[in-house]
Structures are given as structure tokens and as C-alpha cells.
Amino acid sequence: MTTNSPSKVHITTTINGQQHELLVPGYMSLLDTLRELIGLTGTKEGCLDGNCGACTVSVDGRIVDSCLVLGAEVDGKEVDTVEGMASPDGLHPLQQAFLEEAALQCGICTPGFLVAAKGLLDNEPSPSEDRIRHWLAGNLCRCTGYDKIVRAVQKASS
Amino acid sequence: MVATFEPKTDYKVVGTRPIRHDGYDKVTGRAIYGGDMKLPGLIWGVMVRSPHAHATIKSIDTSAAEAMKGVFSVITGADMPKAPSKLVDLGEGNVNFKWASNKLMADTKVLYRGHPVAAVAAVDRYVAEEAARKVVVEYDVLPAITNVVDALKPDAPILLDDLVGDDLGEDVTNTNMAAHVRHEFGDVEGAMASATHTIEREYNMQMVHQGYIEPHNATALWDEEDRIKVWTSTQGSFPARTQIAGILQVDVSRVKVTPLEIGGGFGGKIPVYFEPIAALLSKKSQRPVKMVMERTAVFETTGPTPGARMIVKLGADSNGKLTAATADIWFEAGANPGAFIGPAAQCVYAPYEIPNTRIDGWDVLVNKPKVAPYRAPGSPQVAFAMESAVDELCEQAGWDSLQFRIDNASKEGTRRGDGVLFSKIGMQEVLEATKQTDHWNSPIGDAPEGKVRGRGIANGYWFNIGLKSSANLSVNSDGTVQLTEGSTDIGGSRTSMAMHVAEVLGLDAHDVRPVVGDTESVGFTDVTGGSRTTYATGYACWQAANNLVDVLKQRVAILWDVKAEDVDFKDGVFISNAESAKTISFKELAGKLEDLGGPANSTGAVDLESAGDGFGTHIADVEIDLATGKTDVIRYTAIQDVGTAIHPSYVEGQLQGGSVQGIGWALNEEYFMHEDGRMANSSFLDYRMPTSLDLPPIDTVLVEVPNPLHPYGVRGVGETPICPPIPAIANAINDATGKRLYSTPMNAGSIVESLK
Amino acid sequence: MHPFAYVAPKTVSEAVSVLAEHGDRARPLAGGTDLLVKARANVWDLDAVVDVKNIPELMSLSINGAGLSIGAGVPCCQVYEHKDIQEQYPGIIDGASIIGGIQIQSRAGLGGNLCNAAPSGDGIPALIAYSAVAKISGPNGNREVAVEDFATGPSRTVLENGELLTSIEIPKPAANSGAAYTRFIPRNEMDIAVAGVGVFVQLDSEGKKFESARIALASVGPTPILAQKAGDSLAGKPVNDESIASAASLAKDAASPITDMRGTVDQRKHLVEVLTGRMLNQAIERARG
Numbered sequence A: 001m002t003t004n005s006p007s008k009v010h011i012t013t014t015i016n017g018q019q020h021e022l023l024v025p026g027y028m029s030l031l032d033t034l035r036e037l038i039g040l041t042g043t044k045e046g047c048l049d050g051n052c053g054a055c056t057v058s059v060d061g062r063i064v065d066s067c068l069v070l071g072a073e074v075d076g077k078e079v080d081t082v083e084g085m086a087s088p089d090g091l092h093p094l095q096q097a098f099l100e101e102a103a104l105q106c107g108i109c110t111p112g113f114l115v116a117a118k119g120l121l122d123n124e125p126s127p128s129e130d131r132i133r134h135w136l137a138g139n140l141c142r143c144t145g146y147d148k149i150v151r152a153v154q155k156a157s158s
Numbered sequence B: 001m002v003a004t005f006e007p008k009t010d011y012k013v014v015g016t017r018p019i020r021h022d023g024y025d026k027v028t029g030r031a032i033y034g035g036d037m038k039l040p041g042l043i044w045g046v047m048v049r050s051p052h053a054h055a056t057i058k059s060i061d062t063s064a065a066e067a068m069k070g071v072f073s074v075i076t077g078a079d080m081p082k083a084p085s086k087l088v089d090l091g092e093g094n095v096n097f098k099w100a101s102n103k104l105m106a107d108t109k110v111l112y113r114g115h116p117v118a119a120v121a122a123v124d125r126y127v128a129e130e131a132a133r134k135v136v137v138e139y140d141v142l143p144a145i146t147n148v149v150d151a152l153k154p155d156a157p158i159l160l161d162d163l164v165g166d167d168l169g170e171d172v173t174n175t176n177m178a179a180h181v182r183h184e185f186g187d188v189e190g191a192m193a194s195a196t197h198t199i200e201r202e203y204n205m206q207m208v209h210q211g212y213i214e215p216h217n218a219t220a221l222w223d224e225e226d227r228i229k230v231w232t233s234t235q236g237s238f239p240a241r242t243q244i245a246g247i248l249q250v251d252v253s254r255v256k257v258t259p260l261e262i263g264g265g266f267g268g269k270i271p272v273y274f275e276p277i278a279a280l281l282s283k284k285s286q287r288p289v290k291m292v293m294e295r296t297a298v299f300e301t302t303g304p305t306p307g308a309r310m311i312v313k314l315g316a317d318s319n320g321k322l323t324a325a326t327a328d329i330w331f332e333a334g335a336n337p338g339a340f341i342g343p344a345a346q347c348v349y350a351p352y353e354i355p356n357t358r359i360d361g362w363d364v365l366v367n368k369p370k371v372a373p374y375r376a377p378g379s380p381q382v383a384f385a386m387e388s389a390v391d392e393l394c395e396q397a398g399w400d401s402l403q404f405r406i407d408n409a410s411k412e413g414t415r416r417g418d419g420v421l422f423s424k425i426g427m428q429e430v431l432e433a434t435k436q437t438d439h440w441n442s443p444i445g446d447a448p449e450g451k452v453r454g455r456g457i458a459n460g461y462w463f464n465i466g467l468k469s470s471a472n473l474s475v476n477s478d479g480t481v482q483l484t485e486g487s488t489d490i491g492g493s494r495t496s497m498a499m500h501v502a503e504v505l506g507l508d509a510h511d512v513r514p515v516v517g518d519t520e521s522v523g524f525t526d527v528t529g530g531s532r533t534t535y536a537t538g539y540a541c542w543q544a545a546n547n548l549v550d551v552l553k554q555r556v557a558i559l560w561d562v563k564a565e566d567v568d569f570k571d572g573v574f575i576s577n578a579e580s581a582k583t584i585s586f587k588e589l590a591g592k593l594e595d596l597g598g599p600a601n602s603t604g605a606v607d608l609e610s611a612g613d614g615f616g617t618h619i620a621d622v623e624i625d626l627a628t629g630k631t632d633v634i635r636y637t638a639i640q641d642v643g644t645a646i647h648p649s650y651v652e653g654q655l656q657g658g659s660v661q662g663i664g665w666a667l668n669e670e671y672f673m674h675e676d677g678r679m680a681n682s683s684f685l686d687y688r689m690p691t692s693l694d695l696p697p698i699d700t701v702l703v704e705v706p707n708p709l710h711p712y713g714v715r716g717v718g719e720t721p722i723c724p725p726i727p728a729i730a731n732a733i734n735d736a737t738g739k740r741l742y743s744t745p746m747n748a749g750s751i752v753e754s755l756k
Numbered sequence C: 001m002h003p004f005a006y007v008a009p010k011t012v013s014e015a016v017s018v019l020a021e022h023g024d025r026a027r028p029l030a031g032g033t034d035l036l037v038k039a040r041a042n043v044w045d046l047d048a049v050v051d052v053k054n055i056p057e058l059m060s061l062s063i064n065g066a067g068l069s070i071g072a073g074v075p076c077c078q079v080y081e082h083k084d085i086q087e088q089y090p091g092i093i094d095g096a097s098i099i100g101g102i103q104i105q106s107r108a109g110l111g112g113n114l115c116n117a118a119p120s121g122d123g124i125p126a127l128i129a130y131s132a133v134a135k136i137s138g139p140n141g142n143r144e145v146a147v148e149d150f151a152t153g154p155s156r157t158v159l160e161n162g163e164l165l166t167s168i169e170i171p172k173p174a175a176n177s178g179a180a181y182t183r184f185i186p187r188n189e190m191d192i193a194v195a196g197v198g199v200f201v202q203l204d205s206e207g208k209k210f211e212s213a214r215i216a217l218a219s220v221g222p223t224p225i226l227a228q229k230a231g232d233s234l235a236g237k238p239v240n241d242e243s244i245a246s247a248a249s250l251a252k253d254a255a256s257p258i259t260d261m262r263g264t265v266d267q268r269k270h271l272v273e274v275l276t277g278r279m280l281n282q283a284i285e286r287a288r289g
Ligand SMILES: Cc1cc2nc3c(=O)[nH]c(=O)nc-3n(C[C@H](O)[C@H](O)[C@H](O)COP(=O)(O)OP(=O)(O)OC[C@H]3O[C@@H](n4cnc5c(N)ncnc54)[C@H](O)[C@@H]3O)c2cc1C
Pocket: A049, A050, A051, B685, C027, C028, C029, C030, C031, C032, C033, C034, C035, C036, C037, C052, C072, C073, C098, C099, C100, C101, C104, C107, C108, C109, C110, C111, C112, C113, C114, C115, C116, C120, C121, C122, C123, C159, C163, C164, C165, C166, C190, C191, C192, C193
């Protein structure tokens, strides 16, 4: 194990169902790994310190702020981003609900909210309004006041 | 002569809620925002920033940074073109190139913490950041001014040696006061002396930030033809072009700005910060350079809206009529002049008819970031003061505060504090609607043990600007229409533009495909700001659509071999005046254009006055934990005259978003400054904007008093909703605890303090 | 951010040797929610981060007759989703479930919270109240330190060069005991404690008398504080408002906060008193079952 130079780390990771082999610098965030190395810019940067949730992705089914994960850490793991939500059959119900409920204004927070909300609905198909508000507290939106976002998540839940 | 329009009700598209055209890209992560920009050979730029709020620069040594592997170029203040002192209007606020340039990169002196002193371009962001840390700067630290009171003391350190202040028309030098303005009408002193009830109070507010989630960014390429191409998230590509060209001292036509998707602005993305710097780095590196701002720098160096000190005095007669008012307003401009005292004067008394008024406003420099427009800049501050004072006056005199607001409401013909007379406005309608809301008529309910509840209301106002917009249309052979317009889209405006066109042409909203053009593909368009976009750019779209109808009538005339005057157009169908049975639909005609003269295009261009005055009233219910001072907003309703809501979902969204920004401002948000001028809470963690868990649903009531100045009655709506929340919450807290707070933020600590 | 190498050892001894080699230029990486923020803000210039999440020992979470053992790399979400912990250690849940938001809780752990040694660490007061012990491995072998002695100042701990926290051991609470933690924050989530209070109470079999109590405070001193006197004052006292109020007042005396952007000295002391009262009542309720 060499630790003297900030050498790159070889990782194999599944991103939106697709396997990727990558060489990532040890210090590179998962956010930059996605955006800069793979070109998946749907995951957004808002703060780089875990406070806005714009960079939310799912790692092995748990939502995380990808700015506070190193790319090297996802070796052998499954990463899901907003780009993986829709299928050839169409949008994910959450994406559809966000459109119908006008749950985005500028839209910069939207990928993070969608991935976070999916993390909730995948485990709890019919959360209460309070539960939704609690679950989404790690995602900041400055445009909407959250009202329509919460309604969209309610609409997409069963 | 300004055109006026009769109100209509039989709309087909206006007032419906189609899915926004850009929505699919935005929910799938495909939309390209400024930070997503990629170009061949792209390198990254990073700023070197001052750790001090006020200091002279003794020396800058860039050699270690320049020697680093992967570094392309380094620039300092010495590389900045010398921009002359020239004031240019940007729609919402204006810019002086000299100061704008100095704000971007310090010359000999730093004026606020984070003030850039150099910039580095390197192969990637990580290398650029490391290199930036290797630039060595020596400073002589000066005492920092952090509030208006200290700034105006006779012995205060002076920020700008060459500032000539304007004190009611007189030049003053050696000052931190950039301007002092006054508006006075009637016999203020006499009316105040004879008033039955008077109240005089001082209010103080800290700076707050717009808090958009997307940091500032820019990508620039200064190419071998000496042309500067810029890709950026901006609220206006043309005003950005004006600023970039002015700061770099080149002709506007040498700058092309391509607006990428923008992640929020609220006024804060009207000024440019990175674009000229990225361009200069690009010129030196011969590569496109991208810059994305760190969140700390977003707080420390961009945005804030002025902190304020305000003294408001009101006088009323025994019948509950306001007779006199005075307001003294000191606003923090930050490190350069321009603190929105003009708008504050326009807004302070606007919801009320008051015969005798005086306003004095001061624009004051402090060692903080230069303020930028933030949603109704200046108005939320004066609304906090005015609406708090109104409630306290009512309390003193024993008047119902909603009835008082109705009895004194401004209306057509009322004179605003700065002298302008109102045309058709909806303040009274809004207040009447407020009275009818379920919220107003429902009891607040009992608080759990240890807590108390209270309800507050307040008015708010923004004048809404008009200005210049352009739009182009062309017909596709399948009967759809391509729309190119110049307003960058922050909240679904593309769709509202398409709806303007679709309404005229009798098409479905989705048959019009809107794109936001760059500065070389559409005519001049002012900022997306000032609540003007749907009004003015929508107007341009309406005009372009009508022009297109005229073009198409000519083609129908060829087809039918009649005169164009004999062709009529209604609900998407062309009709012959001569033979009423003869018709052809828009879609059918589109398919035949090939043989009828070819491409059919049109254009719309407007330069408009105000987008119609916007009035709102909000109702806030709060619940307060008496032991900790924790305040929760438990119910909230925003009522506003929106003219005509083109796409009601996005109008509601404006009301909701503005309300929540106001709630954050009221309760927790502030620039918490150390004495030396450093901001203590420059992260989202400590700046504390509301999360979803801090809020109830935000109910909205759209009152529609059509604006006679717009073909569909559109009024600006985006800014008014941030004005009432702060006083509504102040009034609610007072209702709950019996204690009134005179400063923001009205946080837990100050509530507990007030209860002692 | 200084560029650093990423190392992912599989054993404690490997981790210890890398850490020992680099001194303060290397740090363990658990959830990274403090570490990566500090590295990015140039608080530290690191040459290497040592990911502890591939060391099975540090990822184990076990509960048995002796107590609860939380591996130093276990994230909060695994702690608060654990049914047995929910039942037997509600005070631990109170802390673990409020650190950051859901995204943060997927990564952040109590081990990292303890090692980060922020005065405001929300995980720490409950651990202190439960009399938890930190297990440490280093170049010179293993040792144990009481959690209240672990932090020695803001961002400073008892850990020596090359040492690693391996787990936190929480003794099994006796019958008729209860614990609780809360903090005051201006928002409802995603915020740093203005003041926090964790308590553990042991009642007599009727639930009418305190046998013993421990009260610990966050954000009101350079480290989380064990308010020993306040807790001890309850031993033998009847369970009533008066005992609670006097313990709360002693807890307030134990607080030595500063004024900063998050709160003033007065506000923080006041909050300690209020929250101590509330948490004692909550713990009593839990003790009574
Ligand atoms: C948005 C956000 C919100 C937050 N909210 C809260 C909050 O509400 N309450 C709160 O208390 N904290 C909060 N934090 C801080 C942080 O999440 C917690 O302190 C968390 O518990 C740290 O755990 P971690 O596993 O992420 O630690 P890491 O960041 O991995 O490590 C923290 C420190 O401990 C060291 N370390 C880690 N593991 C070991 C080990 N095994 N042995 C020795 N040293 C080790 C690291 O080197 C580092 O110095 C928040 C952070 C963010 C970004």
C-alpha cells in the first residue's frame, strides 16, 4: 500500500445500473467523479459542505451528499443519480409529479430532491406530510417555499 | 401615448397550467446550468481573496503560484483595464463601471472580506485552488466599518477616498455617505402636531442574502479574433454583456453572452462577478476558463440586501385616518454606493393614502460586500418598519388593524411617497379578499402548554418595472411555432411566453416551442428581474404573435386571391371577410407556406413603463415556546393582486417562494459580523434558511385586478411577496407574547430576552 | 484543499501503522461529514485519509446482555434503525437521529462525532449520560477512556499519534432507568446545537425516587460536559418538580458557554436549565415505562 503520493485509486462501481471502471484521485469527491470524470452533470453543486442536498445521490440504496463522499469510497458499490430515474417507458412518477405540480422554479435543487424523495418512497410508499418534510430537510430549495415540492411527493406516493 | 387594454375573461390558454417546456430537461438532470459547462481544452479559474475587510495592499507575490505545475496564468488588479466612472442603468439598480471593476478585483485597497486580489487559472479546480493558496499578499490592516452609525461618525475611516457624496444636491467629500435624498409633500410638521395619535419607533435590520442554491459561475473564451464569448448563469444576458464590456473596456459587440440555465438569482445574479475575470484569464491562457464560486465567497462577496436603520413616525386623526408620516432611512450599501434608497422611498408608504409625508434616505458605505438587488430591493426593510408601526398605532388607539388598513388603503389617484400618482391598483381588493379568507375567519386554536400563539397581518408593495424586451417567431411547416426570446428563465417564464403566443395564435401552449436566445440571436432584452419578465417579454411575445398574424394574412390573401384586409383571424382560423364560409386553420396554412412566399417570421420589441403596481397582504400564525423562544410558523396565507395569472401554478410559486424568503429573513437569517468585518456565519449551516421542516403549507389567494397596460392584464408578481412576511411575523409575535421586536432577525434569543 | 491519498486498510493494525507513519498529516475517515468539510476548508492539510469502513471490527454493531457496542465507523442510520437499540437505548437514538439530515445520517456516525470533539456534538451527551467507554487501539496496544474524558478541547481528544477509536461500549442500563437527549436549535433540523442536554436516570422500583442520575451538556463549554454535581444531587431525592428544578439549576451552573453567532452566554445557560428539566421529565417517563 503506497501512501506517499496522492496517487489515483482504481475503482469499479455501478452507476445507474452501468458498470464503470475508473481511476480517481484519492481526494476527488463522488460529486466531481460523477460530474467531471463521467460527465453526469445532473447531480448539482450548491455548497460543497453537506448543507444543501443539491448533490444528493443514492449509494447502495441510501441517500448521501455526494460532495461529502470520496469517489474512491464507492468501489464495489451501486450509485444512482437523477439521470437513472426515468426509464424507456417514461419518467419516474416523482419526475412526472414534479412537472405536474410545478414543484420546480429554477430547478437547480430538483435533481437532489428527486433522488432524496425516491429514497423515501422506495422504503415508505405512503409517508405523511410531516414525514416528507422531515425526510427532505437536508435539501434546500430557495425558490418554491417547498409547498409544491411536498405536494408533488404526496402525489407520487401511493 | 401608452396603449391600454380592456379586461378579458374568455381565454383559451391564459390561466391554464401546462407542463413547462423546459421541465423534462430539468427533472432528468439534462438541463445545462452554468456550472455544467464543458468545452474542449477547458481550464479552471479560482480567486485569491482578502482575509481582511479593510486593508491596503502592500505587495502581491504570484511567483510560487505561477511556478506550479498545471498553472496557466495568474492575474492581479494590475491586469484590470481602467474603467471610467460611468453610471449605467441595469433595470433593477445601476452600475458604475469603475466601482464594478474595483469590486471584482481590488486595486490598492481591499474594502470587504473576500475582496479578490488575484486570480489563477490552472488545469483543474483542485490545482487552481492549491495555486491560489500560494499567492502571497501583504496587507496593512485598517479598522473596518460594519454599520451605518459608525460609518457616519466624523472620525470614521473613509472607504473610498475619491467618493463625492450627494447630500440633497450638495457635493460632500471625505465621507462614507454616497447620497442623501428627500421627498416631502404637504405640511408634515403641522399635520403631525395636530394628530390625535402618533407613534415613533426605530427599527434595525441586518444584511441578508438571496440564498440561491446555485453558486455564481462563468465560463469565458477570449479568442484570437479578439472576441469574448461568455457562458453564464445570469438574470440578463444583455445587461451582463453591458457590464462585461464596460469593465473590460471593449465594444459590446465584441462580447457574446450565452445564458445557460440559472439556479436562482432573486436579483443577485444581475451583477457580474466572474465573467470579466474569466475572460482576462482566458486571454492570458489562450484557453476557455471556467469559474464556480465557493459558497463562503457567495455569502462574503456577493448579494446581500442592505442592512438598515429606520425611524418611522406616524400620525392619525381620531377617526382612524392617517394624516402624516415621516421616515428616516439609512441603508448599508456595502463597499460601493448604491443601497436602494430610491425604491425604499417609493415603497414605504405605498399601501396607504397619507396626505402629508416626508422621507429622508441615506446611502452609506460599510466594509461589507456591495449590495445587490434582492427581490423588491429596499421594500421589505421599509415594510418591516411601516407595517410594525401601523400595528402599534392601532394597538395604542384600539383600532382593528385590518379595518385600519382598509380605511387607509391607497387607490387610483393616491400619491405615493415619492410623488407618483397611482393608476388602477388593487390594494383595496386585496384587503377585502383578506377579510374573506378562511384563514382570517378561522380561530387560531389553543397552544399546547408552555406555548402561545399569535396572528399578524401586513401589507407589501413593489412597483414592478417595465423596460425593454424582444421576441422572434417563425412558423414550422407542421403548424407549430418557434419562439426565441431574450429573458433568461428562472422560474418557468419560457412557458408563460409561449402561452402569450399560443393565446394569440389559437394554438396549444405546447405548439409553441420557446428558447432563450443569446445576445447574438435575439434583440436586446433587459433583466429577468423587477417583476418585469412576464409583463414586458410577454408583451413582446404578444406583439410578435400579432405581427405574425399580419404576415400570415398576406399569405392567405395570396392563397385566396383577396386583399389582406379582407382576411380575418379568430381562434386559430383565418376567415374571409368576403366569403364567410371560406376558412383555413393556422396549422393547415403552415403546411402550405412553402408555396405562399416561404418562411413566415415576425418579431416583437417593446420598451415599457411600469409593469403595474403590485400589492399584497399576508396572514401569519405563529406558535412560540415561551421558555426557549422557538417560533414556528403554523399557518400562512399570501393574498396578492396579480393582475392576470398567465400560468397560475408559477404565480402561486412566486407568492410561496417570496413568503418563505421573508419568513427566513424575519426569524433567523442575518449577516452575523465579527467586529473586524468578517462574516461569522458564511455557510448554509449557520446562515439558516428555512428547510421544509420549518414551514407549514403556504396558502395563496390570487386576486386578479387586470393591469390595463398589458394586453392580458399581467402585473408583476415576483417581488411583492417578500415584503409582508417580516412585519406580519413581527405583528404575530407581538400578538402572541405582548412584546414587540424592533430588529431582525427576531430569533429565539431576542424573543426570550423580550420576555424577561 | 491539499491533495491527499486515499487508503483503505482492512485491519486495525494496518490503519494504525499508516496513521503512525503520517502523524497529523493523516486522519481516519469514517463518514467524512466533518473530515471532508475541514479538509476542503483548509483547516487541515492532509497527505492521506484512512478509510476505516473496510475494517470489519469498526463496522460492527452488537447488543447483548453486557451492553451495546457501536463500531467507530457505524453510521447513525444503522444505529437508529436498530429495533433493540430503539427499545433499550432511547437516549442514544435521540442523539443519533438528529445529526444533520437524512443524507448526513447515512454517513455520519457516533464514532466520528466523538472524535471530531465539537462541543456541540449531539451524539456525545447521551453517551456520557449512559457512562459509555471509548475503546482505542494504537501503536502501543489498546486502552479504554470514559467518554466524558475523551475530548480535551474543541477538536482535541485524548487520541495520541497513530491511535484509532475502535468502538464505543455502552453498559446495559439497569431496570427502572431511562435516558433522553435534546438540543435547542433555531431551525428544526440541519442545525448546530445552541445548547444540548442528555440525561440518564435510575429510579427505585416504584419509580418514585432517584437512585442516581447523570446529566451531560453540549455547546456550553470547550467540550461536552458531565454536570456531575447536578446529576449527583438527585441521588436519593424524590421524583418531583422541586428535585428536577434544583438539578436543572445546578446544570445551569455547570455550563460555561461563550457568546457567538449561535447564542449568548445568558441564552445558553437559560437553555441548559430549561432543557435539563425537560429531559429529566422525559427520562423519568421512559424509566417508568
Ligand atoms: C450538514 C451537516 C450537518 C451536521 N449536523 C450535525 C448535527 O446536527 N449535530 C452534530 O453533532 N454534528 C453535526 N454535523 C457534524 C458531523 O456530521 C458529525 O460530527 C458526525 O457525527 C461526524 O461523523 P463522521 O462519521 O462523518 O466523522 P468523520 O468526518 O469521518 O470524522 C470526524 C473526525 O473524527 C476522526 N475520526 C473518524 N473516525 C475515527 C476513528 N475511528 N478514530 C479516530 N478518529 C476518527 C476524523 O479523522 C475526523 O477528524 C453535521 C455535519 C454536516 C456536514
